[in-house]
Amino acid sequence: MKAFKNNVTKCRREFDKSVLQIKSEKSLQELRNHYLSRKRGQLTLLFEDLMALKPEQRPIAGQMVNELKKDIQEKLQSLKKTFKTEEEVVERTDFTLPGKVRYWGAAHPVHLFQAEIENIFISMGYSIEEGPEIETDYYNFGALNFPPHHPARDDWDTLYLKDELLLRTHTSPVQIRVMEKQKPPIKIVIPGKVYRKETPDPTHLPMFYQLEGLVVDKGITFAHLKGTLEYFLKTLFSEKIKMRFRPGFFPFTEPSAEVDIGCTVCEGKDEECRVCGGSGWIEILGSGMVDPQVFKNVNIDPEEYTGFAFGLGIDRTAMFAYQISDMRFFYENDLRFIRQFLLK
């Protein structure tokens, strides 16, 4: 019985396959003969096999063959309509006409790239935090160890609103807000919009996206910062990416480090390289060990806990990753630009 059932299935499959290859009235006739000829047609053969089964199995088997026969007849009948004789080829659908493609909306590339970065950190056990864009001078500067009236503030050209209120110049204030209410261990990334008093040009914008990271626990070292950022950059770009850590300055980290990646466009060989300016290196991240004063400002004992922080520009990094020559493209919202990233 099992063998019989298999034969029926096999016969059906073969028919379905052959049907697709039918191109003319003639081959249709041949197919009909092959399956339905009373003398040697495939179905006739199946009926003969059926007779060899035990009597109690025959009704079910018969039903199977009948169903198959009905299906074959119907299909052949419908095909016949399309293939009259060659002279009377009537109008029939041109199946090479374009198929209907539904319009699928595109995510903004900055959000796409942001998710890509976030996912790397989420896979390392980080959680995501957010904070306000309108900040106070204290959270944006004071708590982060910028002394009042210090020229270090000039490096962060600030847009001011009223009194102590300003548009945050970095995502770092969220570090403070999180540490104020959460005890270590802390392991977070903070994405968001930040603002600077910059007139738009190919590499500067008054608003862009940053992603900040913060890890605080007992026994966190600079070596952990290096290990984390190396893993992150290799995952984001490629296993082969070159990178270097060099001393930098941020009021809220000590020691501070800037992270460069090797220019993948010229590999340091083109003195006129548009991407790296000929140095062979591109500044990609600012980072460092959390400054003890920052810990004191949020009542965490810097003798007991250490931590590291880092930050990068999401749009800037995307620019480098995709070789986008002008940062303004991201906020012109030209759909010819945005929709390309559907293919990402």
Add this chain to the structure above:
Amino acid sequence: MKISLEWIKEYVGTRLSLSSLIDRLDMIGLVVDDWQEKDGDIILDIETHANRPDTLGHLGVARELAAGLGLPLKEKDWPLVELEQETSDFIDIQILDRDLCHRYSGIVVRDIQVKTSPEWLRKKIESMGLNPLNNVVDVTNYVLFSTAHPIHAFDLAKISGQKIIIRRAHKDEIFKTLEGETIGLSPEMLVIADAKKPVALAGVMGGSDTAVSETTRDVFIESAWFDPVSVRKTSKETGIQTDASYRFERGADLSMCPQAALMAASLLSQLGGKSTREVYDVFPKPPKNKTIILRHNRITELLGIEVDQEFVQDTLPKLGFQLEPRQEGSWQVTIPFFRVDIEREADLIEEIARFYGYDKIPSHFPPLCVPEPPRKEKREKINKIRQLLFHQSFDEVINFSFADPEKEAVFLKQRPEIAIKNPISQKASYLRTSLLGGLLENIAWNKNRGAEGLNIFEIGNIYFWDDSKAVEELFIGMATTGFIGQSYWEGKDEEAGYFCLKGTCESIMAHLRYEPFSFQEAKHDYFETGFSLALVYKGEKVGILGLLKSSLLDSFSLKDAVWAAELNLASLFSKQSKPFEYKPVIKFPSVSRDVSFLVKRNVSYQDIKEAVEKLSVAYLERFDLYDRYSGPTISGNKVSLSLRFIFRHPKKTLLAKEVDSLQQRIIKHLKSRFNIQLRKGGQIDKRVRKN
């Protein structure tokens, strides 16, 4: 900061190739942004940090480089050609405001002939990108670029009363700058005054009345320490930024004052002048150098590698720190005055790390610790909405948070708008109070570049004052105009329009389970009268949608109709949504009943929908409007609606007569509420619109 390689070589005897040198500087944190050849010299453009004023001169950079290369730092002697007299024989120095001037040193050089500098000095000044002026001014600049310590030369003869008084400016006092500009002073500003009037704005700029000129014979050289905050405030207030103020506001070297004066006097002596016997040094309260305890094990704790004690003892002194061993594994470190950035142990550990080499610190993965991640419901909801909109053919945009008060006046009027005190331009001088302005800008941009239709959205904050509190609130804005997607050869092109947009709003509400919600007709400043609705959930208006006013479109130079919606996601997310529950799929078949009826036009579909819902008819699974017709075959001010009701019992197959009575209940209710008039047979064939 421009750094001449030739100049550096006077301090450090290095023969390293340029590229290795640049690399070395990069790796100790003095990044070389650029370099260029100039008259046989190499001029490096070094990025300095706001906390390292000591690197704003060749000596400081050379000190770092020497330590980085393990070479000695060569410092010159500054011999004088001396007069018999003391400096105090010519001038009297008095510091009245000691809080703003901790030290003031001066020396007099006589019989100097003011003229063009010798070739070597001219070249030095030119290498710094300045034009040589005369030997006296060039010498003061030479000292500044050598030591990073700004000094100033006065024409001694023009200082009245042989007096130098360091004091705050008097009210309404005025001052004529070197550049000849007259500025008003305020009592917070520190000045250098003679017996009569201010002769210099302390740490910022000298005055024209006492400036060195061709007729000058004797000069008084000032070398002082001024309070950084005071200099910064004065510089900001007067709008005068100089090489001197740039250095003073970062913190000058308190110990350098007499030395810099001496260096200038020595140079002027070489150029024919004769100096007084020694520097007149007013230093009322010499502070002690800072000391910091440095623990060897703390270095390991912070860096994650054990650095040899010898390395620490070898490196720090090269940078000017003095080490005194205390008990095993710790030192008392004395900080030189020129390192204003070093205040804590961590600062010293950074010094060690810099010269040890960041590249030699290993890379480790932090020990695995996964604090319990809080659920981010807001992010989940935002992402769900975004996915929903992508499926509904909306493209996502991100606009700047700024608003143009002219173009976006209608939007800004809606809420107390927030102005930016120092905007980048007038067109970006407010924070947006609506997302729609940005969307209209995007429509105009894309239409000008050939787009036929747009279907776009943005999720982001809007900003406004709530009393004196600045509020930022998460909104979604959607706008649609023209056709969606490309023209297709079969059927009509899909036109964006009101019902597409309303459907999108409905599906946002439904998919986030904010149900039941309703729409109400509501006038709104953004929309044409009679073409706008409010979206209501739990009795609160959470959104608006409609046809944008043509006057609004005009300000963005748009011609075609634009439908837009804006939902307050912050308010929506703060409300309870229906919990998600799984319901088993019912095996029993449903019974569907179509009912077509005529009803007055002024009865809204929403009224009918709510009436049926309120009825809570048993086993009514759902009902949908599947046709609406108001053609010539319908008389009067009526419209024909066709509803399909689906009934299903969870535990059995419903009988026809059971459904009949349920259907009758609905019809009876609608008749009494809205006076509906059933069409014959109660059903309608959608294709011919006839029974």
